[in-house]
Amino acid sequence: MTETTDDQSKKIPLQKGTEDAKASDGAAPLLRVRGLVRHFPITKGLLKRQAGAVQAVDGIDFDVRPGETLGVVGESGCGKSTMGRLITRLDEPTGGTIEFQGRDITHLSPGRLRPMRRDVQMIFQDPYGSLNPRHTIGGIVSTPFRLQGVEPEGGLKKEVQRLLELVGLSPEHYNRYPHEFSGGQRQRIGIARALALKPKLVVADEPVSALDVSIQAQVVNLMDDLQEELGLTYVIIAHDLSVIRHVSDRIAVMYLGKIVELSDRKALYESPMHPYTKALLSAVPVPDPKRRTQRDRILLKGDVPSPINPPSGCRFRTRCWKATEVCTTTEPPLVALRTGHQVACHHPENAGDRPAAAPAEPGEGAATGE
């Protein structure tokens, strides 16, 4: 999963499209998101007067580089799924921009979006809800080809059977129906469908959370292998911090519609800088009874505030043990306090004694806090 950049440059020319040159340029992100906002209006009364808005996603910036896996974690209601639906353009953003391979796709019409749909695919959480029970597996996996008017080499049926084999199912399953499969197998079908058109970016929203532990590992390994084989770029949205640690190269932590920390996997898990990340990591139970007494757990008080009326300043301040006056008045920007480690906090952890109000240049302080 780590050394796919080479892979990527090899694979990309195989795929259709005109912007490949830009994408394989290494530095250019595959997906670039700036100031992304999605507010769901709340209307009241007969005249549907807008009374407020659920600020599901409220101004987030991030890049997805070709060949990498970006993990997105957060608790329920933090906006991670909405974010996934926005970057795949299944939902219309309220503000901000989304660029895919250098092209602004924020407000493209469904017709204009169609060519892009080939390159961006989604794997859904619920393997029961995401497959039409009245269609055969062959029908489900060949739908992308029919919608896009693509005639695969060697015929549709052959290609679908190749895909089924690729995800570890038997080609004989072609004429069966979803109810004949277990949860893990259904998730494989969903993956086969997502990979049908050789996408560049795959957004997976909780791809394994509905599966049993032993099956979960099978699907995680499968996604891993496919990434290496096909040079895929993943955005994996999950609430399980152990799974995210295993699959991701970089990780974005979301809280109440904002990214609070964005960092390389190693740095995030070994020296988290945002108090929320620290609390989140300390809350995960470790499967080792000997460690239960040694652990230094931070118990957060209360629940996540409502996204209809989020706290002023820093959104985490109501549950944060380090909150001060400045946290209520000023919203902390997401800045790089170390190389490749961005955090939005006035009082970051593991940052040495440097006054947090004056964030250092990127790169400085890389030695501290380790």
Place this chain on the structure above:
Amino acid sequence: MTDSSEDRAGAQATPAATEAPGKAPRGAAFLDVRDLKVHFPTDDGLVKSVDGLTFSLEKGRTLGIVGESGSGKSVTSLAVMGLHRASRRQRSKVAMSGEIWLDGKELVAADPDEVRRLRGREMAMIFQDPLSALHPFYSVGNQIVEAYRVHHDVDRKTARRRAIEMLDRVGIPQPDKRVDDHPHQFSGGMRQRAMIAMALVNNPELLIADEPTTALDVTVQAQILDLIRDLQKEFGSAVIIITHDLGVVAELADDLLVMYGGRCVERGPAEKVFSAPRHPYTWGLLGSMPRIDRDQTDRLIPVKGSPPSLINVPSGCAFNPRCPYADLPEDNLTRTVRPELRESGGGHFSACHLPQEERERIWTEEIAPRL
């Protein structure tokens, strides 16, 4: 597998409580489950959800039951609570046999009314999904009051005071106001707390928590696990915690029971089972789990295949089609003979045909280094 005809007979007749009905066997623990079988006749065949389960639990101890969906963990807990046969109609639909001794009383053969008197007072349960376990129409307080008044002859005022006291104890802020709220006005974590308050209102001696934190976020999960641990210390009750998450079990349990295909494959003190597991399925579970405490990016080691059908459990060892070591024992033993639980010292039992020393070697040389 051998006695399925008996089980079918058990569906009609009263289940067999063999020795000395009404009297606890000598040396029985606070909760003593012996050879419990719960079978459901269906159109497709007999579903053997629990097929010969034995375990015991003392007061003040926590037992963790782990297993994947369909391994029989929830059916076991419902059986202990007497919820499979709460009514006459259900009674004919399920075949139960074996013995469940709770504080000297046998529950499998007992009259449903007798079990109902115990349920809620001596044993209580916390369910996975608080939103469907709480009634949406009644206030949280009223539901706790009802649970209390079923077992205590007190007026509503006293019961209400008790409800407020319990809500306060489980950490609901402003309990005197929130007592009149309805479940939809509570957040997920608060609903789970309210359900715990309801379960503990009668000071039960046995508390069963069936996936108590699965529907919750990690930070809330940590709060609830802490609460369960504190309450156990305070009330000294016996706790069974059922989950698929080995992390949750490691956090709470003193003893561990691993279920597979309706049977126990391994049980023992939690520390032993985690540090030196003796069953290939337990190895598989540990190898399947990505670890939060390690930076490991190479492949996970999943268990191949999928869980067995409970209608057609593989003969011999139920795990044999998925076991990488199934061919090691001689004479095709794994596919023909069901392995018995055998002790490897210190109350650590496992059911596997491989010789102890061989399993010890595989664990230390092949499995442990890769985890």
